[in-house]
Structure formats: structure tokens, C-alpha cells
Amino acid sequence: MSQSIAPALEEKQTDTSPTLTFEEYRVYQGEPDVQYELYKGQLIPMATATALHTSICEYLVYKLQRYLAAHNLDLVVKTSVGVRTENATSCIPDVLVCTQSLWEQILAQPGSGILDLGETPLLVVEVVSENRRADYIIKRAQYELANVPEYCIVDPKCGKQKIRILAFIEGEDGYTHTDFFPGEEIVSVVFPDFVLSVDEILNPPLVEELVKAERAELQESQQQAVIERQRAEEERQRAEQQSQLAEQQSQLAEQQSQLAEKLAAKLRELGVDPDTVV
Template sequence: MSQSIAPVLEEKQTDTSPTLTFEEYRVYQSNDDVQYELYKGKLIPMATASALHTSICEYLVYKLQRYLAEHNLDLVVKTSVGVRTEDATSCIPDVLVCTQSLWEQILAKPGSGILDLGETPLLVVEVVSEDRRADYIIKRAQYELANVPEYCIVDPKFGKQKIRILAFIEGEDGYTHTDFFPGEEIVSVVFPDLVLLVDEILNPPLVEELVKAEQAQLQEFQQQVAIERQRTQQLEQEAVIERQ
């Protein structure tokens, strides 16, 4: 994640910051170009993401979009979209997947793009920043409370690199987690056919290079189709001449 949703004020300190309702937060406009999450009515600023953080998110969006397209699923992949988890609490995961119809409902609402209570995404992803407790404890509790089917934590910190998948397993009351380490392939509960390598997620290739490679393959395929079409037309013409 870009920054913790955990409270940044100690109880013994005097908290003079304003307390917002969820509806006030939905239409809140900051004057400092900072994005805020909401925790129990308090605005929590989000720090600017690192370059690696940004690359990981872009790569995951790229892979998820292609997976959804290949399987013809009416789902969308979004970033910077909030998820309301309690009455006055709203997280902003780095990446989320929700239904297309749900996203269209969000588009029709005024204010910030936030999934309200009952508007549950299928998957949320957080990339761990300096505040590790926020992703492993605070946000785990929030997404579990909101009944998000799958919560993925990407931890790129050297010496602690791993990807944790938290999901609701039949027979369990809350999240059950599985850790995947470098050299392994993650197994998604919501998207079991999704193939993602831990190494590529933690050290992702440039999406721009992946798109270039796709375009090169497409052009090569189109050229082969054109050659085959010309060959077919030539054979047909030769056959016509022979019959004459």
C-alpha cells in the first residue's frame, strides 16, 4: 500500500483533526494533492509510491486485465478506488477487481470512486510499504470484516520477500493465509487458473516492453496471414488457368 490506514496519532496526544462521516469523506476535496484514506472518521494521508511499488501495481493490472479478457469475464481491474469497510472507514487498495456492473454503479455516483458497504470487490491487492503493520494486521482485519473474498499482500522488502494470499476457506470463520516465496507460483482462490510467478511480481518487467512484444507478435501473425492469403489466391488463379 502507499501508506498506512492505521491511526497515526497516539491516544495520549491531543487529536485536533476533524472527524468526517463517510459521506463527507466521499466528497472531500484536499488542497494539497494528497490522497487520503479514512480510519474511524480520521483522514490518513497516503505517501507517494516508490518506483518499484508503481511497477508492481502496473504489472498486476496488466496480467489481471489479460486474464479477464482471455476468460471472457465481465470484471474490471482498477487502481485508486476505495473500499468502505466500516461506518467511517475506507481503505484504498493498490489494485482491486470487481464486477463490471458494480463499477458502472460507482461511475453513476457523485464524489470519489468508493465501493460502499455490500459492494464487495472479488480481490484486493496491497503492496507493503514502510508501515508493515498496516497491511498485515490493520487492513487484514478491515478486508476480512468487509467479506472481501481474497486479499493479496505483495511484500517486496529485501529479506522478507513473499506474497501472502488470504481467503475464506470453507469451514473456517475468518481468513486463512498461504505464503508464496521467490521461485514459486502463486495460487489464487478466486482465480484458480491465473498463473503468476512470485519472482515476476516482485521484480516485474516493464509493462511497456510487454506491450511492445505483444504488438510484434500481432504484426508477425498478420504478416503470416497475409502471406497465406496471397498463396491461396495464387493457387486459385493457377487452378483457373489450368481449367482454361
């Protein structure tokens, strides 16, 4: 979240407040319902997200979860999970993707859910709010330092709307960025077939409505499957009836042939040529 890293810290102004080690930060209990990031030992309270900010994050989580499930990938999508980038610095991206096995390790650890050094997520997302410098400069440097393969900045500010994808490109020492604007589609570097509309990300539909539509589609699909099964069963029964009728007709024809043979034999016994009988 963009307001979490105070510019004053980056400008190295004097700060007499106590500093924390990463281990102290992991178990720190601050004010209820307040999340803190750690920047060079300083606790930075995170600003409350706007409604649009929340909707964007929910939409991205929804789309990523569906994508991972559709591709049967052993990855998880999480929010409010920290990423340690230096000895005394830890960011909390709005959305991150990491391996399922790594997440299971985090679950077994005491204290806050934080990916430690070497426990690198595949993708992190930050939605820009007021402190644009934090996301575009400070956090870029932090995620680059932590070797996060892909960093996505979603900027919904009117007049500046865009989505920036930063990633390590072969042959480059640091992040290379690509900007995507309204009317375009973003293409992930880590997940190259994960494609989303910039317009939908910046002005996302309600996830609740997407879930309803998904459920309605599933129900319609199930109903269609029932109809198809019924139709198949009717076709099977019809084919079986036709087979039975054909068998009955065959039996009747055989019986008629046998009767004709018997009649012909009887006529011969009586001295009548059956071929002369009309």
C-alpha cells in the same frame, strides 16, 4: 498502500483532530494530488509510492486486464478506488477487481470513487512499503470484515520477499493465508487459472515493453495471416489452372475421338476396313 494507516490510530492514542463521517469523506477536498484514507473517522494521507511499488501495480493491472479479456469476463481492474469497510473507515487498495456493473454504478455516484458497504470487490491487492503492520494486520482485518473474497499482499522488501494470498476457505470463519516465495508461482483463489511468477511480480518488466512486445507479436501474426492468405490464394489459382488444363485435355481427347470416328466412317465409305489401317 502500506503507509496509509497510521499505527498510532490503531493503538488508540489521543487525537484531537476533527473526525469525518463517511459521507463527508466521500466529498472531502484536501490538498491537491494527495489521497486520503479514512480510519475510524480520521483522515490518513497516503504516502507517495516508490518506483518499484508503481511498477508492481502497473504490471498486475496489465496482467489482470489481459486475463479478464482472454476469459471474456465482465469485470474491471482499477487503481485509486476506495473500499468502505466500516461506517467511518475506507481503505484505498493499490489494485482491485470488481464487476463491470458495479463500476458503472460507482461512475454515476457523486464524490470520490468508493465502493460502499455491500459493494464488495472480488479481489484487492496491497503492495507493502514501510508500514508493514498496516497491510499484514490492520488492512487484513478491514478487508476480512468487508467480506472481500481475496486479499493479496505483495511484499518486495529484500530478505522478506513473498506474496501472501488471503481468502475465505470453505469451513473456515475467517481468512486463511498461503505464502508464495521467489521461484514459485502464485495461484489466485477467485481466479484459479490466473497464475503468475512471484519473481516477475516482485521485479516486474516494464509494462511499456510488454505492450511493445504484444504489438510486435500482433503485427507478426497479422503479417503471417497475410502470407497464409496469399499462399491459400496461390494454391486456389494453381488448382483452378490445373482444373482448366484437365478440362482442356479432356476436350482435346474428345475432339481426337470424334475425328477418329469420322475418319473411320470415311474409310468405310471408301470400302476400307479402318481396323486394317495402321
